[in-house]
Amino acid sequence: MTSEIVTHAAGLGPVMAFATVGAVGVGAQWLAWRLRLPAIVFMLIAGVIVGPVTGLIDPMRDFGDLTGPLISLAVAVILFEGGMSLDLHRLGDARAGVMRLVLIGAPLGWLMSTLALRLAANLSWESSAVFGGIMIVTGPTVIAPLLRSARLARRPAQLLQWEAIVNDPIGALAAVLAYGVVLVFHADLGLGEAALETGLGILFALVFGLASGRAMVWAFQGGRVPEFMKVPVLFVALLFTFALSDAVLHESGLLAVTMMGLVIGNADLPSYTELRRFKEHATVLLVSGVFILLAASLDISQLRLLNWKALGFLVAVIAIARPATVLLSLLGTKIPWKERAFIAMTGPRGVVLVAVAGLFGQRLADAGVADGAMIAPLAFLLVTVTVVLHGFTLAPLARALGLADTEKPGVLIVGGSRFSTRLGEALQKADVPVLIADSNHQHLIRPRAAGLKTFYGDILGEAAEDTIERLSYSNVLAVTDNDAYNTLVCTDLGAELGRANVWQVARQREDQRRHALPAQLGGQPFGAGRTFDMFRDMVREGWSFRVTRLTEEFTLAQWRALRPMAVPLLRISPKGEIGFIDKPEELKADAGVRILSLLPPDAGSDEAASVAVTEVDEKPDTAPGPVAPLP
Template sequence: MATGGAEGALDPVTAIALVGALGVGSQWLAWKLRMPAIVLMLVAGIVAGPILGVFDPARDIGPLYAPMISIAVAIILFEGGLTLNFHTLRDAAEGVKRLVFIGAPLGWLLSTLALRYGAGTSWESAAVFGGIMIVTGPTVIAPLLRSARLARRPGALLQWEAILNDPIGALAAVLAFEVVLVLRTAEQVGEAAWSLILGLVVACVLGAAGGYGTVWAFKRAKVPEFMKVPALFVAILAVFAASNLVLHESGLLAVTLMGIVIANADLPSFEEMRRFKEHATILLVSGVFILLAASLDFAALSQLTWRAGIFVVLVLSIARPVTVFAALAWTKLPWKEQVLVAFTGPRGVVLIAVAGLFGERLVELGVEDGALIGPLAFILVAASVVVHGFTLKPFARFLGLVASETPGVILVGGSNWTTGLAQALKKADIPVLVTDPNRGHLRRAREAGLETFFGDILSEGAEMRIELNGYKLVVAATDNDAYNTLVATDLGPHFGRENVYQIAREKAGTARHSLPATLGGRKFAGEATYNELNRLMWNDWTFRVTGLTEEYTMEDWRAKRPEARLLAWIDESGEIHFVSEDDEVSTAPGVRLVSMLPPEEAERGQDAA
C-alpha cells in the first residue's frame, strides 16, 4: 500500500473528497486536452498514492475501502446493463452472441496459457486469473467509444461484449477457484459443483426478480416519482448482497441481469433513471480508478520480472485477436470491423478489483504466486488502457470505422432556411443531416443533394438508422415551437446541453408563454424565430463562409458586413461551433465564419478566402 505514517493520515471525509476531486478533475482535464480520461486518472492516483504518499486508501478510509469498491463495481455493472436495450443489437446480435458464447471460453483458455507460459505462474493462479481476464472493461470502453465516435455496429459489439462478459469473467474465476479449493482441501467435488450451480441459479433468479419487481412497482405507481431513484439504489444493493451470500461474486451477474430487464421494459421514467445512473457511474468510475491506483504497492510490483512484459504482449497481440477472429469467423461482419474489435480489448476496474480478491484467497490456500495476480492485473490494465486509449481513434479512422471524420450538425426541420444553412455547411466540409417528420418539408433538401432523414428525430427508428455518434451539434428549427423545445430537452443529455440549440419561440417574451431554463436549448441566430429566419430567405439573404487571415481580421469582416448575422465559426481542425454573440468567436487566422448576409452586402464582392 501507499506509504505514509499515521501522522500524515487523512480523515475519511477528506480522503473521500480528495478521491472525488482527483477523479472528476482528471476527467475534466482529459476533456479539455482531448486525452483518454482513464490514463489521467491512473496517473493522478499513482502520484497521490505510492509516489507522494499523500493518500493511502487502506490507511485513510480503513475497513470501508473494500466494501466501497465492491458496491461501486456492482452499480457500474448495473448501469452497464441499463444500456443494453435489445433494439440496439440489430445486425450486431450474431457477433455479440459469438463473442460471449465462443469468445469467453476461448479467451479464458488463451489467457490461462499466456499466464502459464508468459508470466510463468502456476496452473492454479493461471486458471483463476485467466477466467477474470475474460472481461474487457465497460468502465474503459464507454469513455473510449465517446471520444472515438465509432460507427454504430463495432461500437455496439464492443459495448455489449464488455458488459456481458464482465460478470461471466467473475463467475469463471469463481469456478476455477472452486476447482482449486477442491484440489487443495480435498473437498467433495459434488458439493463444490452444487454450490456453484446453486449460486448461478440464485443470481439469475434474484436479478430477474429484482428487475421485474422494480418494473412492476414503477409502472403501477407503487413508488412515488421522487423516490424512484433511491428505491432503485436500495434494490440494487439488496440483490447484490443477497446473491453474494449464496455465491461470492455472483452478485455481479445478478445486478447486470437486473439492469438488462429494466432497460427492455419501456418504463416511462427510464430516461430520468438512466441519466442519473450515468452521472453516478462517472463519479464511481473516477473514484474506483483513483482508489485502485493509489493503493498500488510498488513492493508488489517489484516481484514481477521481465516475463510480465511477455505476458502483456501475448494477451494484447495474440490471445485477444485470436479469440475475436475465431469467435467471429464465418459471420457477415466485414473484416475491418473484426480487426478493430480484435485489437481493442482494454481492461478496467472489475479486473483489478476481482483479481485482488482472488489473489488473496489463493495465497490463503497455499498458492504462493497468487500474490502476483494483483500486480499482473494492474500492469495489464495500465498497458491496455494506454495502448487502446491513444490508438483506438486513429486506428478506427484508418479502417474507416468512425461515424464521421468531422463532428457534424443535425438540423431538425425542413425549410428554406435549414436547406440554405445545410448547403453552406456541406460546402465547408461539415457533415450535416436535415430531418423532418413531414416528407414534403424535405423536398428542397433532397433536391439539393443533402443527407435527409424522414421521420421523428426522437423515434426509435432514428436511433437505429442515424449514426448519432457522427454528430456533435443539434439545431431544433421546425415551425412548431413546442416540438423544438421537446427535441432540445430530450436530446440535451445525449449531446450535452451546450451543444443543443433552438430557434426562438414566437411568444417567448410574454410571461404566460415563457418556459423555465430547464426546458429547451441554447439561443441561436440572435434569438430569431422560424418566421423571421425564413422571411430573410424570402428577402434574398444568403449564407456565406468567410476565412479569417492575418490581413483580414474579425474587425475587418465586421466593418465590411455590419448587418451580417453571425451563426457559427469553424476552427482550424474543421470543427464547427455555433454562437450567440461575436465575442464567443475565435479570431485566430484560419478560422472560418458562417453567416447570413443581406443582398446588398452579398453584392459587394467576395470576402477573404
Template sequence: MVTQDLAGALDPMTAIALVGVLGVGAQFLAWRMQMPAIVLMLVAGIIAGPVTGFLDPARDIGPLVGPIISIAVAIILFEGGLTLDRAKLMDAAKGVRRLVFVGAPLGWLSSALALHYAAGLDWQTSAVFGGIMIVTGPTVIAPLLRQAKLSRRPAALLQWEAIVNDPIGALAAVLAFEVVMVRSTASSGWHATQELVLGIALAGAAGAAAGYGLATAFRRGWVPEYMKVPVLFATLLAVFAATDSVLHESGLLAVTVMGVVIANAGLPSYAEILRFKEHATVLLVSGVFILLAASLDFAMLGQLTWRAALFVGAVVLLARPLTVILSLIGTGLPWREKALIALTGPRGVVLVAVAGLFGERLAALGVADGALVAPLAFVLVTATVVLHGFTLKPLAQALGLAGGDAPGILLVGGSAWSTALAEALQKAKVEVLIADMNRGRLQAARHAGISTFYGDILSEAAEHNLELARFTRLVALTDNDAYNTLVTTDLAPEYGRDNVFQLARAKENQARYALPATLGGRVFAQGKSLEDLHALIRAGWEFRTTGLTSEYDFAQWQADRPDALLIVAIYPNGQLRFPREDSRLKGGDGVQLVHFSPPKLVKDPAA
C-alpha cells in the same frame, strides 16, 4: 482545519473527498486536453498514492476500501445492464452471442495459455486468473467509446461484450478456484459443484425477480416518482449483498441481470433513471480507479520479471485477436469491424478487484504463484488502458469506423432556409444532416446531395438508424415552437445544453408565454423566426462563407456587413462556434464565417 496527523494519515472524510476531487478533476482535465480520461486517472492515483504517499486508502480509509470498491463495481455493472436494450442491439446480436458463448471459453483458454507459457505461472493459478481475464472492462470501454465515437455496430459489440462477460469472467474464476480448493483440501467435489450451480441459479433468479418486481411497481405507480431512484438503489444493494453471500462474485451476475430486465421493460421513467445512473457511474469509475491506483505497492510490482512484459504482449497480440477472430467466423461482419474488435480489449476495475481477491485466496491455499496475480493484473490493466486509450480513435479512423474529429450539425426541420444553410455548411466541409417528419420538405435537400432522415428525431427509429455521435450540435428549425422546445429539451443531456439551439419562439418576451431556463435551447439566428428568415430569402438574402485573415479580421467583416446574421464560425481545427448576438470572435487566419447576408453592397475581399 483538517490536516494529516503525525503519522501522515488523512482522516477518512478528507481521504474520500480527495478521491472524488482527483477522479472528477482527472476526467475534467482529460476533456479539456482531449486525452483518454482513464490514463489521467491512473496517473493521478499513482502520484497521490505510491509516489508521494499522501493518500493511502488502506491507511486513511481502512477496511471499508474493499466493500466500497465491491459496491461501486456492482453499481457500475448494473448501469451497464441498464444500457442493454434488445432493440438497440440490432444487427450486432449474432456477433454478441458469439463473443459471449464462444469468445468467453476461448478467451479463458487463450488467457490461461498466455499466463502459463508467457508469464510462467503454474496451471492452477493460470486457470483461475485466466477466467478473470475474460472481462474487457465496461468501466474502461465506456469512456473510450465516448472519446472515439465509433460506428454503431462495433461500439455495440464492444459494449455488450464488456458488460455481459464481466460477471461471466468473475464466475469462471469462481469455478476454477473451487476446483483448486477441492484439490488442495479434502472437500467433496460434488459439494463444490452443487454450491456453484446453486449460486449461479440463485443470482440469475434473484436479479430477474428484482428487475421484474421493480418494473411492475414503477409501471403501476406503486412507487412515487421522487422515490424511484432511492428504491432502485436500495434494491440493488440488497440483491447484491444477498446473492454475494451465497456465492462470492455471483452478486455481479445478479445486478447485471436486474439491469437488463429493467432496460427491456419499457418504463416511461427509464430515461431519467438511466441518466441518473450514468452520472453516478462517472463518479464511481473515477473513485474506483483512484483508489486502486493509490493502493498500488511498488514492492509488489518488484516481484515481476521480464516475463510480465512477454505476458502483456501475448495477451494483446495473440490471445485477444485469436479469440475474437475465431468467435466471429461466419457472422458476416466486415473484416474492418472484426479487426477493430480484435485489437481492442482493455481491462478495468473488475479485473483488478477480483484478481487481487483470488490472488490472496490462492496464496492462502499454499499456491506460490498466487502472490503474482495482483501485480500481473495491475500491469495488464495499466498497459491496455494506456495502449487502447491512445490508439482506439486513430485505429477506428484508419479503418473508417469513426466519425472523425470534425464535429457535425444536426438540423431538425426541412425548409428552403434550412436546406440553404445545409448547403453552405456542406461546402465548408461540415458534416450536416436534416431530419423532418414530412418527406416533401426533404426533397430539395436530397436533390442537393444533403443527408436526410425521414421521421421523428425523437423516435426509436432515429436512435437505431442514425449515428448521432457524429453530430455535436443540434438546431431545431421547424415552424412548430413547441416541437422545437421539446426536441432541444429532450436531447440537451446528450449534446450538452450549450450545444442545442432553436429558433426564437413567438411571444417569448411576454411573461405569459415565457418558459423556465430548463426548457428549450439557445436562441439561434439572432432571434429571427422561420417566417422572418424566409422573408429575407425572398428579399435576396443568401448564405455566404467568408474567410478571415490577419489583414481582414472579424471587426473588419462586421464593419463591411453590419446587417449580416452570423450563423457559425469554423476554426482551422474543425471546431464550431455559434456566437451569441453580442459576442466578438477571436482568431484570424483560417477561420471561416458562415453568414446569412443581404445582397452584396460592398466589396468583400475575403469572400
C-alpha cells in the same frame, strides 16, 4: 494504541480522504476531456501519484476494512448500468457476433488466457486458472469512452460494448468456479459438494436478479412508486440484490445486478430517461473513485516481483490470446474481416479485472497457493498497458481500417424548411457535414433536391438512434415551426451532446413573463432573438447566405464596416469547430475564422480583393408554398 493514533493522525481521515478521492478522480476525467485523451490513463496516473508515490491517500489507512466493500458496491453499480444499456431491440446485425463472443469467446478466452499465464508468466495451474477466468472481462468502463473518442462504426462498437458488459460478470463467475476447484484440492471439500454449492449460487443469482428487475418494473409501471422516489428505490434495490446474492456465493452478486439491469433496460419504462441519467452520473463518479482507490492501493513492493516473464505474458495476451479468441469465435460469420481484425486487436481491461483479481489473489495466497500474490501486480500491469495502448491507438487503427467516421463533426438541423435548406447548402459548401431531420416527408423535398443528407422521422425516436451516427454531429440546431418541439429536442439531446452544443431559434413571445421557460429547458439561443417565422420570411424576401474568411488584411472590424446589415449566424474556426452566434455585437474572430451570415437582397458583391468569399448562389423563392406543421 499510541502507534495506531499516530498512524491515523498521519493520514487525511475518512472524510477528507473520501473528498480527495472524488476531487482527484473527477478532476482527472475533466483534464482528459479538455486534452481529448483517454480518461482512464489520467485516473491511473493520478491514483499512483496520490497513493504510493506521495502517500497522500492510503485506502487501508484511511478507510480500513471498508475499502473492499466500497469497491465491490461501486463495481456492482457499474455493471448494473451496463446491464441497463443492453437494449436487445437495438442489437440488429451485431446479434450473431455478440452471441459468438459470449458463448464461444468467453470459455475460449478463459482457456487461452490460462495457457498464456502458465506458459509465459510461469504461474501455477491454480493461479492461472483463476486469473485466466477473470481475464475474460474487457472493461466496459474503458471501452465506452474509447468508442466515443474513436467515433467507431455502429456494428464493431456494439460488438465490443456488448462483449465487455456481458462478459464482466461471466469472468467473475469463471474465477469463482476455478477458485472452487482449487479449494477442493487444497481443503477437505468434495468435488460434488463444491460443484453443487457453486451451481446453486449461480442459479440463485440469475433467478434473484431476474425477480428483482421484474419487481422494479412492476412497481414503476403501475405507479406504485412516486416519481421522486424511483431513483432511491432503484438504488436501494440494486444494493440489496447485490448483497444478498453475494452472501449466497461470492461474486455472484455481479451476475445478479447485471441481470437486474438487463430486465429494467428492456422494459420500456416511461421514466427510463431519468433512471438512465442517474446511473450514468453515478457511474462517472464511481468509476473515478474506484480507479483512484485501486491505483492508490498499489503496493510498489509487489511490482518488484515482476520480471521479464511479465513482459512475455503481456505479449502473449495482447498479440496471441486475444486475437485467437476473437478470430476463432467469429469464424464463419458474415462480419467483414476488417471488423474482425479490429475487434481482435482491441481488448482493454478495466476496473472489474483489477478489483476481482486483487480479491482472488489474496484468497489464493491464504489457501496456500504461493504465487497467488502475483495476480494483483500482473492485473494492474495488464490494465495499465492495455489502457494506454488502446487509448492512443484505437482511433488511428479504426481510421486505418475504414471503420471510423473521418469527416469533421457537423451540424444536425432539426426541421426542413427554406431556411434550413439554404443554411445546409452554405454549410456544405464550407465543407461542414450537414444532416436535416424532419418527421414530415414534404419538408424534406427541398433539402433532398439540394443534395443534402436527410433523415425522415422523429429525431428523438429509436429509429434515429439506430440510424444516425450522432457522434458525427457535434452541434444540433432546432429550427422547426413548433417552438415546443424545438425546446423538447434541445432538452433531450442536450443531456447527451452537452447543453453548450444544442441551439434553437427564438420562441414566439418568449420575452413575456408568462411564456418564459426555466433555464434548464431548451437549448442555447440562436439568431439574436429572431423566430422561425422571421428567418423564413427573410429567405423568401431574397436574403442570401455568405461565408467570408477573415485574414490578417481583412479583419472583423473591416467586415462589419463593409456589411453593416449582415446578420452573422455562426463562425467556423480554422479547425472546423462550429460556434453559433446569438449576440452579434459580442462576436470575436481572428484571422482564419470563417463567418456565415445572412445578407439582404441589395448587399451587392464584395469590393475588397483580399476577401476570400464562398457565396451560395441561390435565387429567392417567389411562391412561398405551404409549410405543414409537425405532428
